[in-house]
Amino acid sequence: MADPATEAFLAHRNLLFTVAYEMLGSAADAEDVLQETWLRWSGVDLDEVRDRRAYLVRITTRQALTRLRTLGRRKESYVGAWLPEPLLTAPDVAEDVALADSVSMAMMLVLETLGPTERAVFVLREVFDVRYDEIAETVDRSTAAVRQIAHRARAHVAARRPRRTVSPAQARNALDAFRRAVETGDLQALVDVLAADVVLVGDGGGIKQAIPRPISGADRVARLLTGGWGRIAGLASMEPAQVNGYPALIVRLNGELDMVVAVRVDDGRIGGLYAVRNPEKLSHMARENTLRR
Numbered sequence: 001m002a003d004p005a006t007e008a009f010l011a012h013r014n015l016l017f018t019v020a021y022e023m024l025g026s027a028a029d030a031e032d033v034l035q036e037t038w039l040r041w042s043g044v045d046l047d048e049v050r051d052r053r054a055y056l057v058r059i060t061t062r063q064a065l066t067r068l069r070t071l072g073r074r075k076e077s078y079v080g081a082w083l084p085e086p087l088l089t090a091p092d093v094a095e096d097v098a099l100a101d102s103v104s105m106a107m108m109l110v111l112e113t114l115g116p117t118e119r120a121v122f123v124l125r126e127v128f129d130v131r132y133d134e135i136a137e138t139v140d141r142s143t144a145a146v147r148q149i150a151h152r153a154r155a156h157v158a159a160r161r162p163r164r165t166v167s168p169a170q171a172r173n174a175l176d177a178f179r180r181a182v183e184t185g186d187l188q189a190l191v192d193v194l195a196a197d198v199v200l201v202g203d204g205g206g207i208k209q210a211i212p213r214p215i216s217g218a219d220r221v222a223r224l225l226t227g228g229w230g231r232i233a234g235l236a237s238m239e240p241a242q243v244n245g246y247p248a249l250i251v252r253l254n255g256e257l258d259m260v261v262a263v264r265v266d267d268g269r270i271g272g273l274y275a276v277r278n279p280e281k282l283s284h285m286a287r288e289n290t291l292r293r
Helices: 004-024 027-041 052-076 091-095 097-103 105-111 116-127 132-139 143-160 168-184 187-193 218-232
Strands: 194-203 236-243 246-253 256-266 269-276
Touching (some): 004 027, 004 097, 004 116, 027 052, 052 132, 091 097, 091 236, 097 105, 097 116, 105 116, 105 143, 105 269, 116 132, 132 143, 168 187, 168 236, 168 246, 168 269, 187 194, 194 218, 236 256
Antiparallel strands (some): 236 246, 246 256
């Protein structure tokens, strides 16, 4: 039988992983944060803890903030565009619309534009509904200051988030049309499923070949994709998956996982394509990840 500290940690582990991942955009770093959280939690006198969930979230957030600053330095020397680490997610994540939206690749990229404290405040308040006074204790600010930070962060995110949240079915339809057009080399059909201002971002991390900088415009993106697929069509396959709570595509080359393509869908058309090839970011695609609020 597990001791009370272990039982509490395991009971909230999926929640704590979700907090850390939304703070960092890196599943590997989120796992490291959970290890650090456990080390600190195991030394706490539980008789002094009124709310174990809140206490664990506080430790996790503080560790994530420390890790986020280190991660920021790593990103400065990263080769090419940096994208969040994709997660193969369980079906129930999509059923929680707010959670799915908060971990979508498009929203994770928006969170990247916030400062560390703003990100912590936004994630805790908007995703996990943590009280302002609890957030204040976590980030070492006054409650009034946290309310101001939350207001600024909400406005910042609102100006940059996807124009409108679409249903998984709409995203799936757009992705199915995209897949058929790429596989058949139908340039016009591909242009038709892409938004006029679509942006394609690739992340190879300097390990795998990827486009060195984002490409925008439906015609340019469509020509690049159809031409690229034509060169590997006999060796590659695409299959649907649920990644970060939304429909996505897994690309296999010679039967091995080569790339994950997540999308942002606006008004029925694909407005963002996020292609992750860096093998160091694909380890959490081997099994479903359970996320919790």
